[in-house]
Amino acid sequence: VQLITVRLKAREECYEIKIGEGLLSSLGHEARACLGPKARRVAVVSNPTVFGLFEKHAGQSLQAAGFTVRPWLMPDGERYKSLRTLGRLLSFLSDAGFERSDAIVALGGGVVGDLAGFAAATYMRGVALINGPTTLLAQIDASVGGKTGVNTPSGKNLVGAFHQPRLVLIDTSTLSTLPRRELTSGWCEAVKQGAIGSRTLFDQTCEFLSSIDFSLWSKEGATQTEVYATQLAEIIAAHCRFKASMVVRDEKEDVARADHCSRRILNFGHTVAHALETVTNYRRFRHGEAVGYGMLVAGDISKSLGILAASELELLRAAVRLCGRLPRADDIELSEIVRALARDKKVVEGTIKWVLLERIGRARIVDGREIDPRVLRSSLRAGLQRLS
Numbered sequence: 356v357q358l359i360t361v362r363l364k365a366r367e368e369c370y371e372i373k374i375g376e377g378l379l380s381s382l383g384h385e386a387r388a389c390l391g392p393k394a395r396r397v398a399v400v401s402n403p404t405v406f407g408l409f410e411k412h413a414g415q416s417l418q419a420a421g422f423t424v425r426p427w428l429m430p431d432g433e434r435y436k437s438l439r440t441l442g443r444l445l446s447f448l449s450d451a452g453f454e455r456s457d458a459i460v461a462l463g464g465g466v467v468g469d470l471a472g473f474a475a476a477t478y479m480r481g482v483a484l485i486n487g488p489t490t491l492l493a494q495i496d497a498s499v500g501g502k503t504g505v506n507t508p509s510g511k512n513l514v515g516a517f518h519q520p521r522l523v524l525i526d527t528s529t530l531s532t533l534p535r536r537e538l539t540s541g542w543c544e545a546v547k548q549g550a551i552g553s554r555t556l557f558d559q560t561c562e563f564l565s566s567i568d569f570s571l572w573s574k575e576g577a578t579q580t581e582v583y584a585t586q587l588a589e590i591i592a593a594h595c596r597f598k599a600s601m602v603v604r605d606e607k608e609d610v611a612r613a614d615h616c617s618r619r620i621l622n623f624g625h626t627v628a629h630a631l632e633t634v635t636n637y638r639r640f641r642h643g644e645a646v647g648y649g650m651l652v653a654g655d656i657s658k659s660l661g662i663l664a665a666s667e668l669e670l671l672r673a674a675v676r677l678c679g680r681l682p683r684a685d686d687i688e689l690s691e692i693v694r695a696l697a698r699d700k701k702v703v704e705g706t707i708k709w710v711l712l713e714r715i716g717r718a719r720i721v722d723g724r725e726i727d728p729r730v731l732r733s734s735l736r737a738g739l740q741r742l743s
């Protein structure tokens with residue numbers, strides 16, 4: 356088991372991230388250890404897909420530790436990460452008489468985690484949250500850092516709160532049922548974390564990716580992952596350590612910061628990714644897949660501005676290729692993407708703040724006014740090309 360302790364400087368708080376195979380069976384014991392003897396009830400927030408797969412391990416373990424378990428399932432899908440679903444969950448908690456000493460367990464991907472986390476942040480002004488992420492993206496990214504929230508008709512993640520979990524329990528064996536595209540999406544985010552975080556993390560990720568036999572994953576999931584168990588836990592731990600280090604340095608994403616340690620650099624690849632998702636009505640790409648292309652466009656802009664060497668961009672391209680096949684993007688009208696970019700919520704005071712690269716392992720935030728529209732178009736063209 357890999358163990359990471361996250362210490363938040365601003366408050367004297369800390370929590371643990373535990374990573375290993377089969378950890379869901381010790382959820383009850385771990386929850387009891389961090390919640391203490393007073394906690395009586397836990398609401399297990401999940402969706403039918405995930406709950407059907409892991410209910411047994413999680414539920415039995417919680418019961419064995421003396422908790423009364425109340426499952427609450429939301430429909431599967433990003434569009435249910437909404438205020439309406441949140442309202443239903445909050446009503447459930449109050450109707451069931453949940454108290455401040457009780458807790459919420461989020462069992463699922465980033466959608467479940469964000470919604471359950473926001474409910475935990477707001478119900479009775481805050482109850483304990485335990486994250487049990489079951490997608491790669493949620494394990495290396497969404498479950499660490501305390502960002503919670505929901506989408507509104509005006510945009511993604513527009514309403515939310517910072518609410519740190521009390522424990523993050525990552526059971527790597529849950530990834531064996533993950534559909535291949537979800538896996539690719541998660542690996543793209545991993546490449547992103549390496550690209551902005553450190554050359555070591557980037558190389559470690561690429562090395563692991565080169566060793567994966569993606570053919571083991573069908574549309575429904577993998578048939579065997581045992582061979583990867585140890586390495587998988589190690590690479591996930593490395594990414595959690597990186598994410599936690601970013602959070603500790605800039606817990607609430609200070610808007611005034613634009614240095615290379617600002618939490619904002621986690622948005623590398625996201626400016627173009629959001630535009631791609633918008634112009635394809637969120638139907639063509641999984642989020643991480645769009646980030647894969649977004650990184651290549653941002654990388655190409657960085658090269659055109661003379662801040663990134665061509666050889667580094669090639670490394671980035673090779674890394675994205677290792678994540679698995681991406682849906683094509685070279686048939687999307689460039690002017691539509693440019694229009695969507697201009698509307699993005701990350702536009703600050705009228706300009707986009709681009710996260711670019713100086714080298715693998717070091718990001719730089721650049722004001723959109725410094726990027727010639729012709730450079731943007733040619734980088735879009737280059738970055739959105741099909742990856743062989």
Ligand SMILES: NC(=O)c1ccc[n+]([C@@H]2O[C@H](COP(=O)([O-])OP(=O)(O)OC[C@H]3O[C@@H](n4cnc5c(N)ncnc54)[C@H](O)[C@@H]3O)[C@@H](O)[C@H]2O)c1
Binds near residue numbers: 433466491496537
């Ligand atoms: N809070 C943060 O810091 C943060 C960071 C990144 C992303 N996010 C959010 O995360 C969300 C995306 O998360 P996601 O990519 O995990 O998507 P998701 O939660 O929609 O999960 C993807 C799909 O996989 C299924 N699934 C989950 N675990 C499974 C398993 N083990 N086996 C089989 N199927 C499984 C889900 O039911 C779903 O259909 C977005 O809403 C995004 O905004 C939040």
